[in-house]
Amino acid sequence: MTRPPLLQFPAAGLSRAALLASLLAGLAWATPGSGAGLASASPAAPSGTQLTDVQAIWRATTRLGYWPSPEQVTAIRVHPGGARGWALAEVDRAFDTSREPARVPEALHAVTAPLPTIFAEVRREREARLLAAQTAQDAGPMGVVVPSAAAPAVDSYLRTSGQQAAAWRMLGCSDPSIEHPLLARLTEFWFNHLNVFAGRATVRPFTGHYAVHAIRPNVLGRFEDLLIASARHPAMLFYLDQNQNVAEGTPGLNGRVRGLNENYARELLELHTLGVDGGYTQQDVRELARVLTGWTVDPAAPSGFRFVSRLHDAGGKVVLGRPFGGEGLAQGEREGVEAIAMLAANRATARRIALRLARFFVADEPPTALVDRLSAEYLATRGDLRRMMRLLVASPEFWDPANELFKTPYDFACSALGASAQAAPGNRAPGIGLALSFLVAAGQPVNGWQTPDGYRTDAATWLSPEALTRRADLAAALARGMGDPEYLLVFYGPRTLERLGRLPAGTRGALALAAPDFMRK
Amino acid sequence: MPLRSPNDRRRLLRALLAGGGLAAGAPRAFAQEAPAMQRGRLVVVFLRGACDGLSALVPWSDPEYARLRPSIAIAAPDGTASTAIGLDGRFALHPALAPLLPLWQEGTLAVVPAAGSPNRTRSHFEAQHHWETGLPDQSTGAPGWLNRLAAFDTPRPSQPRLLGVGEANPHILSGAVRARLIPRGAAATRAGVFGNDTAREALLELYGDDDRLSRAFRDGVESRLMSSKELAAERAAADNGAGGVAGLAGDARQLAALMRADPALRIGFLSAGGWDTHVNQGAATGQLASRLSGLAAALVQLRRDFDRPGDLVLVFSEFGRTCAENGSRGTDHGRGNAMWLLGRQVAGGRVHGRWEGLAPGNLNEGRDLPVLHDFRAVIAQPINRLFGLPDSRLAELFPGAAWDASLDALVRRG
Structure with missing residues (x-):
C-alpha cells in the first residue's frame, strides 16, 4: 500500500511553523497579513499563560459552539477585538437570534407544532390505540389480546415527534446555517439544567417544543423568566408530575x-x-x-x-x-x-447557576474567583443570563490554557457531524441518524436522561477507555466521502499532523475526527 | 465505634492470648496477616430512583399497610396470580417477583426490610452519592466504595478489577483501580473499526503519546477487543434462544460472561432506573410491576451465573418511599427500604433484622419506614465473612459505621 504524505512536503525535519504556514496558505479564510502571526505560534506548544491565536479560535468555537466552521474562523480572524471581542459580540448575536423564531426545517415540523395540535395528535393516537386493542380483544379467542395485523400503526406520532426533537438538536448543534452555534450551546446547557426525559411517553411529544419554545427564547434573558417558562410547559408539568x-x-x-x-x-x-x-x-x-x-x-x-x-x-x-x-x-x-x-433571587441560586455555567464553559473544577464574580453579576443584574455570559467570555479564566475541557459524547457527535458535513455536504439525515445511535450507546442519548439532574459534563464521567474508542466508529462512519479536512488540521498539534501525514489519503478524514486533538474543546 | 466483627475480635483475642501483644491488633498487622478477598466475587445492583420496597416486600399482615395504600397496596396472598406471594407470617413478595420464590425456598435469597442511610436527605442524587461512596456523612468526591474495596485486593493493579455495564462512569466504581465499563446491549459486542487491522494500527499510532487521553484510548482498544470477543459467544448463545441481551437481565448476562472470562474482574456493577413512581405506580400490575419483573429476571440470571460459594449479589436503592400513597396514586421520597442479598452463603429464606411495622408511632417523621439498620452494616456482614476482609479494612471502607451484631445471622457460618 502506498502512503502518500498528507502534505506536499517532506515530513522529516519540517518545523512546526513551516508546516502550519503551508497549511494556512491553502485555506480560503487565511487573510493577508495574518498568516505569519498564526504560523509563529504552535497550537500545541506551551506558551506561558496565553493561548495562541489558533488555540483561542479553537477554544472559542468549540466551547461557544461545537466546531470551528470556516465562516466562524474567518469572523474571529478579522475581528478587531480578537477572539475575545468576537466572543462578546457572539453573545449579543445569540441573544438577537434567540428573539427570532427557530429555523426548523419542514421535515421536523412536529418540533414546532402548536401545543394544542400536539395534544390533539397525542389524544388521537391514544384513542386509535385503545380502539386497536379493543378490536383485537374482541376478535381474540377467550378474551386473549392478540396483536392484529390490520391494526393501524398507532404509535407513529409518539415515535416520530421524539425522533424529530432529537434530530433538531443534532441539526442545530452541527449546522450554523440552521442555528446560531452559541444559541445551540446554551439551549443544550439550559435544557440540561431544566431537564425533561423523552423516555416518558407523556413527555416525549413535547420535548422538541420545550427546547425550541421554552428554553431557546430565554437562554440569554432573565433566569426567572426561563424558570417560569419551564414551570408552565407541558413537558415539565408532565415530567415532574406537577399536573x-x-x-x-x-x-x-x-x-x-x-x-x-x-x-x-x-x-x-x-x-x-x-x-x-x-x-x-x-x-x-x-x-x-x-x-x-x-x-x-x-x-x-x-x-x-x-x-x-x-x-x-x-x-x-x-x-x-x-x-x-x-x-x-x-x-x-x-x-x-x-x-x-x-x-x-436567592443567593444560593446565584451561586448554583454561576458554578454550573463555569463548569460547562470553563473547567470541571472552575476557579472560585470566577464563580464568585459570576454569582455577584447574577445578583447585581437580577439574574440576567446575557450579562453573565458576557462576563464569562470576557474573563481571563475562559481563555486560560490551564482550564481544559474534554468533549462529552454530545460535543463529539455535534462537532464530528458538523466537520464532516463541511467536507462532504449533502443529505444530513443519515449522519444525524448515526450520531443519535452513537449517543445512545455512549450513554448520552438526546433528551434521554431519565432523572431531573441532567447529564454531567465532566471528564471524570465521560473519559473512559472503551467509550473513547467508540468515538472512532462514529468518526469512520461520518467521514465517508470526506476529503482531508484542512480546516481542522490547522488546529492540530505537530505530532498528530505528522502521524496523519503518514496515512493513506482516503483515511485522513476519519482519523482527523478520531484524533486526540479533536476530543478536547 | 468502628466496624468490628466477632471473627476479628476473636482473632485479636487469640493474638493477645498468644502473647503477640497489642501490635497484633493494629491495622497494619491485620492487613498483612489476612489475604483480603481470597474467594469472593461481588455484584451490586443499584436501583436508582428509590424503588418502593413496600411493594417489593409486602408487609401483608400489617393492618396499616392496606389502610395507608388504598389504591396501590398489593393484595394479601390468597394463592392467585394477582396477589402477593406469601413468604412468612409477615411478609410476601410482589407477584412480579414470583421468579424469586424458588431462590427464597432454596435459601439463597435473604432480605433486610428496614435498612438505609443514616443521612436524612431526600434528594435522590445526594443519597445515591452516599450509597456509592459509603460515606453518608459527607458529600465529597471520595472514590466509590467498590473501588476502595478492589484497592485492598490489588493496591496498584495494571489491569481492570471492576466491571460496570450500562452507565458511562458510575461513581461507585470510580477511583484509583481501573474499571472496565461497557455499554448496554449489542453495542458492547462489536469491535467496530478496531476489527480492521489497518484502521486499528493507525488509530493506535494517533494515540501513541503518554498523556491520560492516549493511555485511556490504548487501554480501551485492548479492553474493547476482549469484550467483543468474549461477548460474541454469549451473543451466539442468546441467538439460540438463551435469552436476549436487552434489559437488566441482558446486562446481567454480559456482566457474567466478562467476569467469567477474566477472573481478575471480581466486582461487578449493574443499575436500573425508572423507580421514582410519584404517579400511578400501579399495584399487582402497572408501572412498578413491570420494572420489578425486569429486576426478577435479572436476579434469576445473576443467581445462575454467580453460584460459587464466595459469590454475592447485593441489591439496593438510595432510599424507600412514603408508606402512605400520595394524592396521585404514587409514593414520594421516604427513608428506610429493603436490601436484598443473594448467594450460596447468604442465610436465605429469611427476613433479617428489625421490623417495627407501619403503625403511625413507628414511622420516621410520621410518614416513612425508619432506617433500623445502616446500609454499611448490612454490607459489612457478607463482605467480612465472604471476602475475609479484616476489621481494619472494614473500618477503612466504611469509616464511622458500627458493626451491627443483630445481623450476624445474615451469612451462613462455616
Whole structure:
C-alpha cells in the first residue's frame, strides 16, 4: 500500500511553523497579513499563560459552539477585538437570534407544532390505540389480546415527534446555517439544567417544543423568566408530575381523593434553583408543593398551561420563612409566580447557576474567583443570563490554557457531524441518524436522561477507555466521502499532523475526527 | 465505634492470648496477616430512583399497610396470580417477583426490610452519592466504595478489577483501580473499526503519546477487543434462544460472561432506573410491576451465573418511599427500604433484622419506614465473612459505621 504524505512536503525535519504556514496558505479564510502571526505560534506548544491565536479560535468555537466552521474562523480572524471581542459580540448575536423564531426545517415540523395540535395528535393516537386493542380483544379467542395485523400503526406520532426533537438538536448543534452555534450551546446547557426525559411517553411529544419554545427564547434573558417558562410547559408539568399536584382532599374520579405531589416542588428547590445544600427543609418542599397546587396542563390553550383555582390549596403557607396565600398576600396562581421569583433571587441560586455555567464553559473544577464574580453579576443584574455570559467570555479564566475541557459524547457527535458535513455536504439525515445511535450507546442519548439532574459534563464521567474508542466508529462512519479536512488540521498539534501525514489519503478524514486533538474543546 | 466483627475480635483475642501483644491488633498487622478477598466475587445492583420496597416486600399482615395504600397496596396472598406471594407470617413478595420464590425456598435469597442511610436527605442524587461512596456523612468526591474495596485486593493493579455495564462512569466504581465499563446491549459486542487491522494500527499510532487521553484510548482498544470477543459467544448463545441481551437481565448476562472470562474482574456493577413512581405506580400490575419483573429476571440470571460459594449479589436503592400513597396514586421520597442479598452463603429464606411495622408511632417523621439498620452494616456482614476482609479494612471502607451484631445471622457460618 502506498502512503502518500498528507502534505506536499517532506515530513522529516519540517518545523512546526513551516508546516502550519503551508497549511494556512491553502485555506480560503487565511487573510493577508495574518498568516505569519498564526504560523509563529504552535497550537500545541506551551506558551506561558496565553493561548495562541489558533488555540483561542479553537477554544472559542468549540466551547461557544461545537466546531470551528470556516465562516466562524474567518469572523474571529478579522475581528478587531480578537477572539475575545468576537466572543462578546457572539453573545449579543445569540441573544438577537434567540428573539427570532427557530429555523426548523419542514421535515421536523412536529418540533414546532402548536401545543394544542400536539395534544390533539397525542389524544388521537391514544384513542386509535385503545380502539386497536379493543378490536383485537374482541376478535381474540377467550378474551386473549392478540396483536392484529390490520391494526393501524398507532404509535407513529409518539415515535416520530421524539425522533424529530432529537434530530433538531443534532441539526442545530452541527449546522450554523440552521442555528446560531452559541444559541445551540446554551439551549443544550439550559435544557440540561431544566431537564425533561423523552423516555416518558407523556413527555416525549413535547420535548422538541420545550427546547425550541421554552428554553431557546430565554437562554440569554432573565433566569426567572426561563424558570417560569419551564414551570408552565407541558413537558415539565408532565415530567415532574406537577399536573398531579392538587390540594389535599380534592375529589378525583370514582370517588377517589387526590392530593399533593411533591416531585416538582422538590426538584425546583434542589436542582433548578437553590441546590441541595441551599438551606431548605422537607417542610419547605411540602409548603412549596402547596403553593403550586393548581398549576397544570391545558390541552386547548396555546400556552399548554392553565391555573385551576378549584385544585389550588387556598390556605396559608410558609416557604423559606415567607408567607404565601394568606390575608393581604398574593393568592392563587400569583403565589407560585412570586415563589419562583423568590427562589430565583436567592443567593444560593446565584451561586448554583454561576458554578454550573463555569463548569460547562470553563473547567470541571472552575476557579472560585470566577464563580464568585459570576454569582455577584447574577445578583447585581437580577439574574440576567446575557450579562453573565458576557462576563464569562470576557474573563481571563475562559481563555486560560490551564482550564481544559474534554468533549462529552454530545460535543463529539455535534462537532464530528458538523466537520464532516463541511467536507462532504449533502443529505444530513443519515449522519444525524448515526450520531443519535452513537449517543445512545455512549450513554448520552438526546433528551434521554431519565432523572431531573441532567447529564454531567465532566471528564471524570465521560473519559473512559472503551467509550473513547467508540468515538472512532462514529468518526469512520461520518467521514465517508470526506476529503482531508484542512480546516481542522490547522488546529492540530505537530505530532498528530505528522502521524496523519503518514496515512493513506482516503483515511485522513476519519482519523482527523478520531484524533486526540479533536476530543478536547 | 468502628466496624468490628466477632471473627476479628476473636482473632485479636487469640493474638493477645498468644502473647503477640497489642501490635497484633493494629491495622497494619491485620492487613498483612489476612489475604483480603481470597474467594469472593461481588455484584451490586443499584436501583436508582428509590424503588418502593413496600411493594417489593409486602408487609401483608400489617393492618396499616392496606389502610395507608388504598389504591396501590398489593393484595394479601390468597394463592392467585394477582396477589402477593406469601413468604412468612409477615411478609410476601410482589407477584412480579414470583421468579424469586424458588431462590427464597432454596435459601439463597435473604432480605433486610428496614435498612438505609443514616443521612436524612431526600434528594435522590445526594443519597445515591452516599450509597456509592459509603460515606453518608459527607458529600465529597471520595472514590466509590467498590473501588476502595478492589484497592485492598490489588493496591496498584495494571489491569481492570471492576466491571460496570450500562452507565458511562458510575461513581461507585470510580477511583484509583481501573474499571472496565461497557455499554448496554449489542453495542458492547462489536469491535467496530478496531476489527480492521489497518484502521486499528493507525488509530493506535494517533494515540501513541503518554498523556491520560492516549493511555485511556490504548487501554480501551485492548479492553474493547476482549469484550467483543468474549461477548460474541454469549451473543451466539442468546441467538439460540438463551435469552436476549436487552434489559437488566441482558446486562446481567454480559456482566457474567466478562467476569467469567477474566477472573481478575471480581466486582461487578449493574443499575436500573425508572423507580421514582410519584404517579400511578400501579399495584399487582402497572408501572412498578413491570420494572420489578425486569429486576426478577435479572436476579434469576445473576443467581445462575454467580453460584460459587464466595459469590454475592447485593441489591439496593438510595432510599424507600412514603408508606402512605400520595394524592396521585404514587409514593414520594421516604427513608428506610429493603436490601436484598443473594448467594450460596447468604442465610436465605429469611427476613433479617428489625421490623417495627407501619403503625403511625413507628414511622420516621410520621410518614416513612425508619432506617433500623445502616446500609454499611448490612454490607459489612457478607463482605467480612465472604471476602475475609479484616476489621481494619472494614473500618477503612466504611469509616464511622458500627458493626451491627443483630445481623450476624445474615451469612451462613462455616
